[in-house]
Amino acid sequence: MGGQRSKAGAPMLLLAISYGIINVSASSYAGNRQVSALELEEIKQYLEKINKPALNSIQSPDGDIIDCVPVDKQPALDNPLLRNHTIQMMPSMLPTYRGGNYTTKNIQQLWNDVGSCPNGTIPIRRTKIEDVLRAGSLSQFGKKKLGYRSSTLASPPQGHEFWLLFCVYFIAYIKYAIAYLESTQNPIYGSMATFNVWNPYVEVDEEFSLSQLWVCAGSYENSDLNTIEAGWQVCPLIYGDSNTRLFIYWTANAYNGTGCYNLECEGFVQTDNSVAIGGALSPVSTYGGSQYAMTLSVFKDPSSGNWWLTFEDTFVGYWPSEIFTLLSNSATWLEWGGEIVNTSPNGEHTSTDMGSGYFAEEGYEKASYIRNIMIVDSSNNLSPPASIITSATNTNCYDLKSYNDTDWGVSFFFGGPGKSSLCT
Template structure:
């Protein structure tokens, strides 16, 4: 049998070396650089929070943990923009001709959780969801906080992780879109993924000059910290690269409503084989001032995107899209089970699949007209599909969605 002494001597040598290493100070780049980096990061985050969280006249605690600040309308983040400083929100514009209520199940502000106990913001203020430090820390970087991932356009989505099922209309001159869409609470496989249902108003190419304004509902744990469907807006002028953001997380969108909090949770939601809950959204270009306005529910004007933010959309749109999108990260090398819409395929129909109904566009004469020549496309149809239909009650409409990873979607 071999002597254990050489082995013991080796152990003793390693222990002594470890003790000496622990008693020596770390290299200068660790002792000095790391605290300095952390301090700079903390200061940047603090500055960002100060720029977003404006002085408020009242704060409301939402049942889901959100804090809604009632900010004087002229102090909202939009007016940090150099071209908006010193100005105030504009008066309501002329609505499109033939605009009428579409029988929405949601009347407006009463379907957001923060207002469920009867709380509201005073006239002259706008309700803004307070941004917390944790919201910023969940982002991939401070620079990308509040922005969508890049390389997400529908035509180029096959390798980007972004997957779509959409109906779309193409035209030389389009000035808005309207639809009603039912709200669901899709399940996500990881907190880095999202699932949404929205309207896009688009102009420019699908390259670096893409202009969009967008609105709908989304589930995004990374952005909001939970799995609730939330009302959101977005805009970009350079294909999601450097310009634009979600909601009010940069200067741009001007909020005018004291009843709707952008980024706040929507409740209730649709029930599979049960009651369906939908909301109506209208985006249109004011023919007098050229700004893009957003209406939520039956007549609640949320606010507008100023026309000077855009290049192509400064004049008109050339495409509108309606539908769903998910971000699939494939963390294990295969498709995740993140749901789109209800998590069920279009063929299951009413009360089971997600839908868009009463699809309309705004024409050159500021008139709402049926979305004729509607085309549909699912870029990953085994995972999420879409079926277009027409009837007298809903006009042009479609069902869409799916479960993600499944027998059909390996």
């Protein structure tokens, strides 16, 4: 567990071009999928659009290619809603906060060890043809395809009670252990928290495991859900490996056509030249050993209305207010926690880890945590929430235990190993 298990039988992607057909063969897929020459040409055209010309490129030790793209040539600016957009290089004002302990061990990205992007450029993880092919179709690449299952829980966590239609192959289910805060009276303008970083075991390539924060408005039921999401994840289907990676996501209509992971569509405007969205994180925490964490924040700039992302002390970039509907004003609820995807057939549970792969009661150096949870209010002040509500789909599989103390403020441990004698 906790990244210490090895993955056997990981699928290989084999491409053979013959008579205008590409046969895509993978052990996790049902049979072979054939890609026509027309579809291949569409993918190539997409890659030409999304992979902008770079001033220079960096070969990362994990296999990624990081392109240093001029900041004014990045994909977000192709969005028709941003046709007259002026890039905001820094937030006009920061949320005000005093006190707290935010000491964490330094966590970086692997590509930082071998190169850097010059000023005036941003690092973009190059999208490859195999990345698109793993998604099953160009229309599904970089996106979540979700359907809703009813729940007896309060409205915010219902956003997690999803089934997922991955590509066109199978249905999967989200499992979670989260804390959340809903405010129907006072608008919310962001959140900050520190996330313990692990490399959880993922059973099959179509599953993932993550730890993140959500800034939300609207609801899935009304198809007006707006979300901003940021955290770390292990997702072989997206990245082609089992590395732990920094990720972001957004949607303006309940994942129904708008939004995407990272910079795979016209949305997030990056301004920083040192952080690659989607890049691998290193080092990660070990069970009973060194612990590594990252502090993330998402906050609304009071002047521009843009939603800024920070990674540690770095202002990475922002989601422009123009791409949202409800979040163009404020958020109404926040969530923090872990998710996994279960694709096991016949109702069985996956053995994919959440967090470290150990339950919350294991505590520090063993379980995953999110600590020093803060919210941004209408006065642009950062403060701990008065209370949070916790929820988990099945505590025999993954659980959560919350705390509130002087050093870590509002915090919780969470996670679990999945399939066991109690989690079937």
